[in-house]
Amino acid sequence: MKFASSYEAGEYETDIYAAWESSGAFKPKKSKHFTQEGQLSPVDHTYSIVMPPPNANGNLHIGHGLTVAIEDSLIRYHRLLQDETWYIPGADHAGFETWVVYERNLEKQGHSRFEYSRDELYQNVWDFVAEQRGNMELQLRALGASCSWDDLTFTLDDKVVKRVYQTFEKMWKDGFIYRGEKLVNYCPKHQTAFADIEVEHKDEKGKLWDIAYKVIGSDQEIIVSTTRPETLFGDTAVAVNPSDERYTAIIGQSVKLPLTDREIPIIADEHADPAYGTGAVKITPAHDYDDFEVGNRHDLERIRVINDEGKMENVPDAYLGLTTEECRKKVLKDLDAQGLLRGEKKIVHSVAHCYKCGTVIEPTLKEQWFIDVEKLAGLAIRHLKKGEIKFYPENKGKVLINYLEGLKDWNISRQIPWGIPIPMFKKNPENTDENAPEWIYDTRVDEQTIEVDGVTYFRDEDTFDTWFSSSHWPIVCTNWQEGKDNPFYPLNVMETGADILFAWVARMIMMGIYVTGEVPFKEVYLHGLVLDSHGQKMSKSKGNVLNPLDLVEKYGSDAFRLGILRGRSAGLNQAFSEDSVKTGRNLCNKLWNISRFIQSLVDEDNQHILNGNKTNEGLSEDDKGFSPVNSQQSPVQATTKNYRSSEDRLNVVNSTSARRTPIKESPSLVSYATNSMGEDWICREINNARTNLMAQMRDYRFSEAVENLQSLIWDKYADWFIESQKMYKNIPLLKKTLENILVLLHPFAPFVTETIWQNLSWTEGMIINHPWPEELEYDPISAENFDRLRAAISEIRRTYQDIPGNKKYGIIFGDDSLIDDNQVLVQRLTGAPSVIAASGNPKGIRIALAGREIYLDVDEKTVKDYSNALDERILAVGRELDALNARMMNPNYVDKAPAHLVKETQDAIKEKETLINRLKKERELIA
């Protein structure tokens, strides 16, 4: 296969993905089907992640793109480490979200949900979703998600329902669940209740009205302030603060409720704030959370005046059936007519809205199923405080505990058909048998009535809150079973958006501990929102939405993944722009061209072999011939080649590795040896990048990992190593190092690395499950010498730029073995017309590096032109020297700082002094 001159991602990605998938690489190796029934022997290294299930009915958005980029990189990294990885994909029935879409369709067709039974509706939505499903799965593939598709879990799968019912039954028996008539967040449009977390509070302009209530048996009146005059029909008291002296005299008396014949008491309660409004407040226990509490304290009657459709009920005939809005107008008008409306004030207050349709949430008295959260959260808090889960970013652990400590009981009933039916049946109200329980648990939810012990029970028509079932996600996806070892539970990490810390992560933790006794995951990595390039939230209305799949199509999957990981850290909402995807694309292309070039060198080399010429490939270390570069090397370097024993090397691998056990020794197909400074240097750099990468992966520092690799591949491998190899080629080392680099980058750029791997002539198998590279062996002194050579070359280049006239001059070197031994390389990398040894005293501009005798062959006039640059240089070195001297002048520093730092400072001073003295001497000669 021939490498094209640029990497066109779109030409390869689909095939590569298909090849991975059909090879079985995505499945956990040793336990392909870890079923509910089967139990597998535990294995040493497992690594499991469950994907936060995207909406089965929807398209992926940029946040999913980030999720996959992070999770798949982790999974692929651990797969390369030869862990048994399991990336479990999912699809969410997205109860309410999907229901809203479906109901909207239904309305468009002129139908209403009330025309159908729950079972019919459920079936209809199921078909509706089935039609749409598959879209998001294709998109996950395009992003390169290497998940085990056979194990895809849908949130309405039987195993999910079964598990949810088991838990519900356990909770019911344990007394964690109760049926209660409480105020719930009710959306009159969708006609369902919500959990507190699903309600959005928004600041809104409103009005505060003052209404006079006449005190019975006197001509006094009490003025209450309210934003909701229409609920006065549900008032069952007026409250004043017990310490409020204005009202102490009338506490215990009654007032006449305006527009009605009812009398209600004046009560004393702390809830009334003397400083707010008139200090007196009407109490409507059936339609206000605070009032509900007040009502409980004073045993007040609860009168519901707004029905499920948001219309007035239990009110005088004139108001019956009005919407709340109509009723408010009429009440105000009628009060005004009676002279009871005493004031009107504009205020801004926070109002709860349905997060989906924006309708004002009506706190409504309803019988619902609740979870006693104190019990559930208490367990979770204890585990969290013991630090059993590590959070990234760390502070989210504290935030979560704070949330759990204040959490109120959780309403888990929803009045929508699309969801898991609540498996509870209510006794026929006409049955007066007192021995029969009011409610019974039964999973025959397909039947509307059941008979137990001769008693008829009716099905509860509600379904579970989505979060109730999704809180079981780690349990169901890993097929956790009581009493059976499961190497995949707890998960290694839960990766998801910081925005659902409370809604989802908190509930998974609570439920995981409750069901299994163990935390469901050991670590939590939370990502922030992906904002647009100006730091604005992406939204359709702003028109700044970036579609991940568009970017994949335009730049490639790898480019997208690299681009979205760069510049991003845990928990923060951060900007994202197409530019960073372009950078990713450029890196892929760079790597492609590096590989293309190396392959061409390999092909050339093979041609030589065919022609009967010698090559150093495949020779053992002992009989390794020296490539031409050796004759150029200094005697010093040649004698410092002193490789560690293989035992030492193994120790290095162990000590620098972030893993608990040594990586499996896996003999490379390519045997290699280093023959030059540049070669030793690149081995050292690859080893360093590898070690850093392992630490970065352990700590979830993806952005740093990507930068680390980019710097290795581009700034080091391409710009220095490959360039130096254009002189003297070490084919086995080129092969070996390229392989290592490809493997290191694979977790982040799976497609391009695999495509290259498949295109290279000598590689075997697939890179996706290639073993993680071992450390390369090299000569550290030789590697350091290359650093010196690089510094010299950079300084020469810089000096060329500093000399006016934009011209390159010949290089003359004095007694400088580094340059002497690398003349050809120096000439090539600086672009100098010549590099020659000095005869006699060299003249011209001397390169401003201590320890080097390098001159540029320029005439006297050019030397003078350079004097300004030289002056600046002298000043700069002087400043550095001053800073170092100041440090050494401090006796405390010498005393207390670590010895190696002091030594380093002393050495640096010596070097700077030498250099500055030399530069000053040169400057004098010019003047």
Place this chain on the structure above:
RNA sequence: GGUUCCUUAGCUCAGUUGGCUAGAGCGCACGAUUCACAUUCGUGAGGUCACAGGUUCAAGCCCUGUAGGAACCACCA
């Protein structure tokens, strides 16, 4: 009111247990260019690390305070 976070280059952000001259990407300026790559190569300019104190031999990092900004939770009759 409670909790948490942020303030570092023109922009978006790194900066680990305090330790050499504070980094990256993008952008900008100057220069290069047949021979892997213009999705290229080389060089450079940009920083009082929000401010004020403190601890320390040493502070972007730790402590206290101030200013500005953000998110979430609760409440708002």
